[in-house]
Amino acid sequence: MSGQDRRAVDTLEAIGARAQAASLKMARTSGAQRNAALEAIAIRIDGARSALLAANRADLEAAAAAGLEAALFDRLTLDDKTVSSMIEGLRQVARLPDPIGAISDLALRPSGMQVGRMRVPIGVVAIIYEARPNVTVDAAALCIKSGNATILRGGSEAIRCNGALCELIMAGLAEAGLPVDAVQLLRDTDRTLVTRMAQMSGVIDVIVPRGGRGLIEALMEVARVPLIKHLEGICHVYVDEGADLEMALAIADNAKTQRLGTCNTMETLLVHRSIAPHWLPRLAQVYRAKGVELRGDPATCVLIPDARAASEADWRTEYLAAILAIRVVDSFDAAVDHINTYGSHHTDAIVTGDDGHAQRFLREVDSASVMVNVSTRMADGFEYGLGAEIGISNNKLHARGPVGLEGLTSLKWVVLGNGQLRT
Amino acid sequence: MSGQDRRAVDTLEAIGARAQAASLKMARTSGAQRNAALEAIAIRIDGARSALLAANRADLEAAAAAGLEAALFDRLTLDDKTVSSMIEGLRQVARLPDPIGAISDLALRPSGMQVGRMRVPIGVVAIIYEARPNVTVDAAALCIKSGNATILRGGSEAIRCNGALCELIMAGLAEAGLPVDAVQLLRDTDRTLVTRMAQMSGVIDVIVPRGGRGLIEALMEVARVPLIKHLEGICHVYVDEGADLEMALAIADNAKTQRLGTCNTMETLLVHRSIAPHWLPRLAQVYRAKGVELRGDPATCVLIPDARAASEADWRTEYLAAILAIRVVDSFDAAVDHINTYGSHHTDAIVTGDDGHAQRFLREVDSASVMVNVSTRMADGFEYGLGAEIGISNNKLHARGPVGLEGLTSLKWVVLGNGQLRT
Numbered sequence: 001m002s003g004q005d006r007r008a009v010d011t012l013e014a015i016g017a018r019a020q021a022a023s024l025k026m027a028r029t030s031g032a033q034r035n036a037a038l039e040a041i042a043i044r045i046d047g048a049r050s051a052l053l054a055a056n057r058a059d060l061e062a063a064a065a066a067g068l069e070a071a072l073f074d075r076l077t078l079d080d081k082t083v084s085s086m087i088e089g090l091r092q093v094a095r096l097p098d099p100i101g102a103i104s105d106l107a108l109r110p111s112g113m114q115v116g117r118m119r120v121p122i123g124v125v126a127i128i129y130e131a132r133p134n135v136t137v138d139a140a141a142l143c144i145k146s147g148n149a150t151i152l153r154g155g156s157e158a159i160r161c162n163g164a165l166c167e168l169i170m171a172g173l174a175e176a177g178l179p180v181d182a183v184q185l186l187r188d189t190d191r192t193l194v195t196r197m198a199q200m201s202g203v204i205d206v207i208v209p210r211g212g213r214g215l216i217e218a219l220m221e222v223a224r225v226p227l228i229k230h231l232e233g234i235c236h237v238y239v240d241e242g243a244d245l246e247m248a249l250a251i252a253d254n255a256k257t258q259r260l261g262t263c264n265t266m267e268t269l270l271v272h273r274s275i276a277p278h279w280l281p282r283l284a285q286v287y288r289a290k291g292v293e294l295r296g297d298p299a300t301c302v303l304i305p306d307a308r309a310a311s312e313a314d315w316r317t318e319y320l321a322a323i324l325a326i327r328v329v330d331s332f333d334a335a336v337d338h339i340n341t342y343g344s345h346h347t348d349a350i351v352t353g354d355d356g357h358a359q360r361f362l363r364e365v366d367s368a369s370v371m372v373n374v375s376t377r378m379a380d381g382f383e384y385g386l387g388a389e390i391g392i393s394n395n396k397l398h399a400r401g402p403v404g405l406e407g408l409t410s411l412k413w414v415v416l417g418n419g420q421l422r423t
Numbered sequence: 424m425s426g427q428d429r430r431a432v433d434t435l436e437a438i439g440a441r442a443q444a445a446s447l448k449m450a451r452t453s454g455a456q457r458n459a460a461l462e463a464i465a466i467r468i469d470g471a472r473s474a475l476l477a478a479n480r481a482d483l484e485a486a487a488a489a490g491l492e493a494a495l496f497d498r499l500t501l502d503d504k505t506v507s508s509m510i511e512g513l514r515q516v517a518r519l520p521d522p523i524g525a526i527s528d529l530a531l532r533p534s535g536m537q538v539g540r541m542r543v544p545i546g547v548v549a550i551i552y553e554a555r556p557n558v559t560v561d562a563a564a565l566c567i568k569s570g571n572a573t574i575l576r577g578g579s580e581a582i583r584c585n586g587a588l589c590e591l592i593m594a595g596l597a598e599a600g601l602p603v604d605a606v607q608l609l610r611d612t613d614r615t616l617v618t619r620m621a622q623m624s625g626v627i628d629v630i631v632p633r634g635g636r637g638l639i640e641a642l643m644e645v646a647r648v649p650l651i652k653h654l655e656g657i658c659h660v661y662v663d664e665g666a667d668l669e670m671a672l673a674i675a676d677n678a679k680t681q682r683l684g685t686c687n688t689m690e691t692l693l694v695h696r697s698i699a700p701h702w703l704p705r706l707a708q709v710y711r712a713k714g715v716e717l718r719g720d721p722a723t724c725v726l727i728p729d730a731r732a733a734s735e736a737d738w739r740t741e742y743l744a745a746i747l748a749i750r751v752v753d754s755f756d757a758a759v760d761h762i763n764t765y766g767s768h769h770t771d772a773i774v775t776g777d778d779g780h781a782q783r784f785l786r787e788v789d790s791a792s793v794m795v796n797v798s799t800r801m802a803d804g805f806e807y808g809l810g811a812e813i814g815i816s817n818n819k820l821h822a823r824g825p826v827g828l829e830g831l832t833s834l835k836w837v838v839l840g841n842g843q844l845r846t
Contacts, residue, residue, distance in 0.1 A: 413791060
């Protein structure tokens with residue numbers, strides 16, 4: 001290991017130790033203190049607009065010189081309006097109920113003990129994310145509100161702006177009497193440090209990796225720290241026999257075209273054989289007008305002559321583009337089987353008028369979000385009432401689907417007795 | 424890879440594929456069907472007592488020939504009474520409420536959608552455990568009740584009896600119309616297969632490794648599948664200033680000596696300085712009478728002359744033996760700091776008459792179970808009302824502390840709408 005590497009590793013370990021110490025202090029804070037910190041940060045960001053925009057300009061100039069692609073450039077860009085949304089975001093999080101400290105399900109046991117569970121911070125949460133300065137503030141806000149200490153590792157292109165934001169966050173924490181190390185930015189964006197973080201079990205309690213599949217799969221290979229993973233969304237809409245066809249048309253359109261590049265966008269449409277002949281050609285017109293390429297099974301290709309033949313690989317592809325795979329199915333069961341076989345267990349919807357099918361779909365489709373008569377695009381923390389979202393989890397354990405404050409907490413057992421012994 | 428290895432790997436993959444298929448069927452079953460399977464298994468075990476005891480005798484003979492140590496031999500041994508407990512265990516699990524299918528917190532959102540969460544099986548659960556045939560039945564019962572498919576990998580010494588039990592379990596599943604592959608025994612007990620299982624993400628959803636720290640740490644090194652880990656319990660009792668000293672005596676005695684080798688046994692006792700002079704010598708008498716070796720900090724060694732000086736390593740040791748570390752602390756805060764620094768976040772108790780300290784202890788001690796005026800030995804699934812326990816988890820995410828049926832389930836989002844679109 002070179003001297004340079006050693007210093008980088010030392011720094012990460014020092015950051016981890018400070019985060020651990022801060023997490024114990026954070027666990028003792030009141031909701032009022034944590035909200036005061038959020039408000040102090042909001043005020044400081046408001047007062048530092050020109051400095052933040054200047055730091056962002058420096059990031060943008062460096063990114064332009066390095067030839068960053070347009071979509072990423074767009075996400076990196078701050079303006080006065082996005083700074084205002086950061087501030088409003090902090091205040092929205094402050095207004096959410098305190099997720100910490102409540103004891104639930106306290107029950108008297110035959111021994112005379114009372115046993116319940118208390119919601120507490122997880123401890124140290126690391127968040128790895130793309131070059132978007134607004135995520136720095138959102139992530140910090142959710143971690144502060146939930147009483148955790150956090151290590152933020154944003155995309156390297158945003159490092160100047162993230163550094164400036166993190167100074168303001170730490171000053172706000174100090175002002176509210178909270179430990180400044182509760183939010184630390186990993187300024188060294190060397191990729192090997194991300195791998196090191198994933199091995200710091202006993203120091204880091206959970207990692208939320210946002211960003212590409214490549215990053216997450218690399219972390220999965222080496223991680224000893226639990227990951228709240230964002231993997232792909234191969235989302236389906238199944239249009240059942242007897243569905244309201246106008247509603248189905250609107251949902252299929254919205255789920256595919258409202259935004260092409262998100263994880264909750266529909267990638268495969270399943271249609272019951274009995275309605276396909278009259279409904280699919282109408283739908284094809286809608287997509288044609290919007291430039292969506294259609295790939296279908298043989299039955300679909302008969303009904304939509306300009307559809308390409310879908311291959312087996314199409315059923316397993318997250319296009320994130322103006323492409324849709326369509327399959328005609330013989331039955332409700334065939335639709336459920338297709339989704340459970342080819343999907344990514346993310347978000348799947350049925351359009352149906354049959355309550356029995358609706359109930360079975362909810363139960364039998366093994367996905368984080370199962371929906372009846374709703375566009376898959378509605379799978380979202382704000383739409384679900386979480387108030388804010390740190391991401392959408394593909395995990396089955398702990399946080400599944402949209403992750404809000406609750407996903408950043410843990411439940412511990414509390415036991416109240418008067419001398420109970422084991423006999 | 425030799426032909427032998429290849430066959431073993433193929434078999435594991437075949438088992439995994441069958442478990443996955445069975446898990447989807449299990450997710451569609453009713454609670455009544457799953458309970459019928461448990462009853463059918465109970466009846467079959469009852470009818471096969473002599474065959475089971477014969478299989479167990481063959482295991483015991485092989486174990487004796489191999490020189491298995493006495494404690495393990497004891498756990499391996501079945502008799503008519505332990506078979507009866509298996510049967511009663513199955514019926515107890517059948518009587519528990521169905522953990523599957525309930526929708527909680529259904530709320531109407533501003534969009535008009537209703538959003539809630541449904542408790543569902545996790546999918547495929549692998550359980551790795553010691554050579555104890557009763558665990559085969561307990562684990563199968565909990566997984567069937569919670570609608571999962573399970574792969575059981577018991578200790579090799581119990582392989583004949585486990586094989587016989589698994590045949591009965593599969594026959595019971597078939598009788599109730601459930602997929603027989605919902606419970607499969609991994610008959611090849613080659614250790615490398617355990618490692619392979621831990622890498623079968625996408626097939627196995629979670630692994631519950633019971634058994635030694637060595638096994639669990641080896642799995643943590645390679646696992647891509649989430650683990651519900653049983654690691655060590657370095658459990659504390661802190662006797663606060665103003666505690667009921669008789670209660671403290673009884674709790675300290677019970678927590679250390681009621682059973683020495685369990686994870687919820689006390690390993691370190693912390694005593695407030697103000698009560699140590701009169702209380703510790705009395706306590707020492709109790710332990711002396713029971714042959715417990717005491718290791719103390721300097722203040723303790725002054726008060727208990729026959730105590731050995733404790734080293735730093737003692738505070739971090741899970742003795743699982745008749746040894747106790749004792750430390751005199753200056754304050755409540757010092758006690759909490761000691762526990763959070765040296766403990767294993769498993770189970771910790773305070774004995775106190777001060778309600779403020781009790782509340783702060785619950786909040787500030789970062790452990791799976793935090794207790795007031797109760798022996799740490801009471802950290803147990805049955806005592807907590809879980810009805811049955813698959814183990815005690817050291818994880819902070821998902822299942823923490825005693826794990827019952829809920830720990831074998833997942834929460835998915837259910838969304839009910841009437842045409843909601845994202846705008």
